[in-house]
Amino acid sequence: MNEIRVEFIGRFRELFKVKSISFPVDSSISLLKLVEELGKKAGVDLVSHFLSPRGESMDEYSLIILNGNPVDLTRLDEYDVKPGDRVVLSPSVAGGG
Amino acid sequence: MKGYAGKYLIVDLSKGKTSVGRVDESMALNYIGGYGFGARTLYDMLPNPAQVDPLSPENVLIWWTGPLAGTLSSAGNKYSVFAKSPLTGIFGFGISSGLFASEFKSAGWDGIVFTGRAEKPVYLMVDDDNVELRDASQLWGRTTWETEEMIKEELGDESFTVASIGPAGERMVKLANITNERNRQVGRCGLGAVMGSKNLKAVAIRGTGDVEVADIEGLVRFVADLNERCQGPATEKYRIYGTPANILVHNKLGCLPSYNFQRGTFEYAEEVSGEMMLKTHVKKIIACAGCPIACDHVNQARELYSGAISSVDYESLALLGPNCGIGSLDVITKAVEICDTLGVDTISAGNVVGWAMECYEKGILSKDEADGIDLRFGNGEALLEALRRLCLKEGKLGNLLAEGVRRASQILGRGSERFAVHCKGLEWAAYELRSLQTSTLGFAVSNRGADYLRSGSYQVDVKGQVDRLRLDRSRGKIVYEGENLYAVIDSLIICKFTRGIFKSADELARLYTLVTGLSMTGEQIIKAGERIHNLARCFNVKCGISRKDDYPPPRAFEDPLPDDVVKGAVIKREEYEEALDGYYECRGWSKDGIPTKRKLLELGLVKEAEEVGVEA
Numbered sequence: 001m002n003e004i005r006v007e008f009i010g011r012f013r014e015l016f017k018v019k020s021i022s023f024p025v026d027s028s029i030s031l032l033k034l035v036e037e038l039g040k041k042a043g044v045d046l047v048s049h050f051l052s053p054r055g056e057s058m059d060e061y062s063l064i065i066l067n068g069n070p071v072d073l074t075r076l077d078e079y080d081v082k083p084g085d086r087v088v089l090s091p092s093v094a095g096g097g
Numbered sequence: 098m099k100g101y102a103g104k105y106l107i108v109d110l111s112k113g114k115t116s117v118g119r120v121d122e123s124m125a126l127n128y129i130g131g132y133g134f135g136a137r138t139l140y141d142m143l144p145n146p147a148q149v150d151p152l153s154p155e156n157v158l159i160w161w162t163g164p165l166a167g168t169l170s171s172a173g174n175k176y177s178v179f180a181k182s183p184l185t186g187i188f189g190f191g192i193s194s195g196l197f198a199s200e201f202k203s204a205g206w207d208g209i210v211f212t213g214r215a216e217k218p219v220y221l222m223v224d225d226d227n228v229e230l231r232d233a234s235q236l237w238g239r240t241t242w243e244t245e246e247m248i249k250e251e252l253g254d255e256s257f258t259v260a261s262i263g264p265a266g267e268r269m270v271k272l273a274n275i276t277n278e279r280n281r282q283v284g285r286c287g288l289g290a291v292m293g294s295k296n297l298k299a300v301a302i303r304g305t306g307d308v309e310v311a312d313i314e315g316l317v318r319f320v321a322d323l324n325e326r327c328q329g330p331a332t333e334k335y336r337i338y339g340t341p342a343n344i345l346v347h348n349k350l351g352c353l354p355s356y357n358f359q360r361g362t363f364e365y366a367e368e369v370s371g372e373m374m375l376k377t378h379v380k381k382i383i384a385c386a387g388c389p390i391a392c393d394h395v396n397q398a399r400e401l402y403s404g405a406i407s408s409v410d411y412e413s414l415a416l417l418g419p420n421c422g423i424g425s426l427d428v429i430t431k432a433v434e435i436c437d438t439l440g441v442d443t444i445s446a447g448n449v450v451g452w453a454m455e456c457y458e459k460g461i462l463s464k465d466e467a468d469g470i471d472l473r474f475g476n477g478e479a480l481l482e483a484l485r486r487l488c489l490k491e492g493k494l495g496n497l498l499a500e501g502v503r504r505a506s507q508i509l510g511r512g513s514e515r516f517a518v519h520c521k522g523l524e525w526a527a528y529e530l531r532s533l534q535t536s537t538l539g540f541a542v543s544n545r546g547a548d549y550l551r552s553g554s555y556q557v558d559v560k561g562q563v564d565r566l567r568l569d570r571s572r573g574k575i576v577y578e579g580e581n582l583y584a585v586i587d588s589l590i591i592c593k594f595t596r597g598i599f600k601s602a603d604e605l606a607r608l609y610t611l612v613t614g615l616s617m618t619g620e621q622i623i624k625a626g627e628r629i630h631n632l633a634r635c636f637n638v639k640c641g642i643s644r645k646d647d648y649p650p651p652r653a654f655e656d657p658l659p660d661d662v663v664k665g666a667v668i669k670r671e672e673y674e675e676a677l678d679g680y681y682e683c684r685g686w687s688k689d690g691i692p693t694k695r696k697l698l699e700l701g702l703v704k705e706a707e708e709v710g711v712e713a
C-alpha cells in the first residue's frame with residue numbers, strides 16, 4: 001500500500017471537492033512536500049493556508065493532523081510522511097464564544 | 098469618563114422599590130466592567146456567601162454591561178449576569194449577546210442589581226429613565242419565546258428587547274438559563290433559577306439615548322481596522338460553518354465527547370458535522386448587534402420534527418448529539434428548541450442526560466426511575482422526552498435530572514458519581530477530558546466550575562504546541578495567562594471570537610482608552626484581569642473552595658480512552674498534581690489553592706487579603 005490517506009475538512013473539502021483522497025508515494029516525503037504537491041493538484045497555493053509569507057504559523061486558521069496528532073505548522077519540513085499514514089487538513093478549532 | 102453610563106439600577110423586589118447606584122472612576126479602572134464589576138459587587142453584597150441559600154431572597158442577581166456596549170466597538174454588545182449559583186453553590190456567572198446590551202446602555206444604565214423576592218410574578222420594564230415593575234401573572238408558565246412576544250405586544254413597541262426565563266426557571270430547575278432575543282442565552286450556572294426564585298419573569302429594555310465615547314475619530318479608525326481583520330482568516334471558521342465546524346476536527350483528534358465521555362470519537366460524526374448542517378439544516382446566519390463576524394447558525398428541522406427551529410452551536414450540538422449517542426440533526430435541532438423555549442442550558446442538559454443514559458444502560462437507573470422511558474444512547478425520542486421532563490421537573494426522571502449531574506448522581510448513588518462528568522458541580526462542556534489535558538487543567542481550576550470559556554487553554558493542545566496527552570508544571574502558566582486575558586475580555590465585554598484579531602493586550606487597552614478616555618496600558622489591563630480573577634476566587638474560598646475542588650472527575654484518571662487515535666489516553670495523577678502546583682505557583686496562591694495576602698495586597702485587594710488571604 002504505497003499511499004498516504006489525506007482527508008479534508010471544511011474549506012479544504014470545498015477546495016478539493018472530495019472528503020478524502022489516496023496520495024501515491026514510493027517512500028516517505030516531508031509534510032511540507034505533501035502539502036505543496038496537493039496544492040499543485042488543486043491548482044492553489046495550499047502552503048499559504050498554513051504558513052504566512054514570513055513563515056509564521058497560521059494555526060488560528062488551519063490545522064494539519066498527522067496520524068491523529070496536530071502538528072507544529074512552523075516545522076512542516078521536519079515531519080516525515082510515509083505510505084500508510086493518515087493526514088487531515090482542517091480549519092482550526094472554533095470555540096469559546 | 099465616557100463609555101460608561103456612570104450609574105446602575107437597584108431593584109428591591111421585596112419592597113417593589115428602585116434606587117440608583119453610581120459607577121466611579123476607581124471602579125472602572127480596577128474592574129473594567131462585566132466580569133470585573135460582577136465579581137466586585139457579588140463579593141461586597143454577599144459578605145458571608147456560605148450562609149446564603151442561592152434560591153432564597155438573600156441571594157442577589159446582578160446584571161452588568163461593559164464599557165463597550167452601545168458603542169461602535171466590534172462585537173462588544175454583551176451583558177453578564179451574576180449570583181451565587183444554585184447549581185454549583187459558588188460564583189455564578191454567564192454572558193449573553195444580541196441587541197440587549199446595546200439597549201441596556203442606550204437606556205442610560207451600566208447595570209441592574211436585584212435583591213429580595215417579589216410577592217407575585219413581575220417583570221422589570223426599563224424605558225430610559227422610566228423604570229417599572231409590572232405584573233407578570235399572565236406570563237407565568239409561558240415559554241421564553243412566547244414571553245418575549247407577549248411583552249412586546251403589551252408594551253406596544255417591537256424595539257423593546259427582552260431577557261426572560263421559561264418554565265424551567267420558574268420551577269427553579271438548577272440548569273435554568275436566561276434567554277434574550279429567542280436564541281441568545283446567559284446559559285450556565287442556573288441563573289435562570291435565581292430569577293425564578295425571585296418571581297422575576299423578565300427584563301424588558303428600550304434605550305433611546307446616545308453612548309458617548311472619548312475619542313470618536315480615533316475609535317472609528319481603530320474599529321474600521323478591527324472590522325477588516327474580522328473579515329480575515331482568523332474568524333473565517335465562525336463565518337462559514339460557525340462553531341459546529343469543530344465536530345469533524347475534534348473527531349479526528351479523538352476529543353469529541355460521545356456516550357457520556359466514554360469515548361472521544363463518534364461513528365456518526367459526519368452526519369452531525371458543521372459541513373452537513375450547513376448543507377441541509379441552516380436556514381439563516383445572523384449576527385449580534387455591531388458584530389462584523391456573524392456566527393449564529395439557525396437551523397430548521399427537515400423531516401423529523403418538521404418546523405422545529407433553533408440556533409445550534411458546537412457545544413449544544415456535541416452534548417445533545419454525540420454525547421447522547423444521537424446522530425440526527427433533526428433530533429438535535431428539536432432538542433435545542435426544547436431547551437431554549439423551556440429555558441435550560443443545552444450544555445448541562447446534554448451532559449446530565451448522557452449521564453442518565455449511561456446509568457440506564459449499565460442497569461444503575463431502572464426503567465421505573467426513568468419514568469418508563471427507554472433511555473438508551475441514540476434514542477432520539479427518549480432524549481427529547483427526558484429534556485421535556487427535566488425542564489418541567491416532571492416525574493421521577495425530570496426531578497432527578499433537574500438537579501444537575503453532581504447532585505443527581507449523589508441522589509441516585511450506586512456508583513453513578515464515578516461517571517458524573519463535572520467540576521465543582523458545573524457540567525463539563527464538549528472538550529474531551531483525557532485527550533486535551535491542558536484544557537482539562539483549565540476547566541478544573543476555573544472559578545465557575547468546568548468552564549471552557551475562562552482560559553482557552555485547549556488551544557495549545559489542538560495546535561500541537563504541547564503534548565496534549567501529558568501534563569507538566571509548565572501548563573499552569575498557560576492556564577494562568579489565559580485566565581487573566583479572558584478576564585479582561587469578559588470584563589470589557591467583547592466576544593471571544595475576536596480574540597484572534599487583537600495583536601496584543603496593548604490593543605485591548607487602547608480600545609478601552611479610546612472609548613472611556615481613561616488611561617490604560619496593556620500591562621495594567623492584564624493586571625486588572627488578574628485582580629478580577631483573584632476576587633472571584635476569594636468569593637469561592639469563602640464558599641469553601643480549595644485545592645480539593647480543582648480536579649477533573651474520576652473518569653479523567655481512571656477510564657483510558659478506547660478510541661484508535663488516542664487509545665489508552667488517561668491523566669496521570671502525579672502529572673496533574675505537578676501541573677496544579679505549577680498553576681498555583683504562577684497565581685501566587687498557597688499549595689492549597691488559597692490566594693496569599695501578599696498576592697492580594699499586590700493587586701490592591703486589601704479587604705480580601707484580610708478576610709481570605711493566607712500567609713505565603
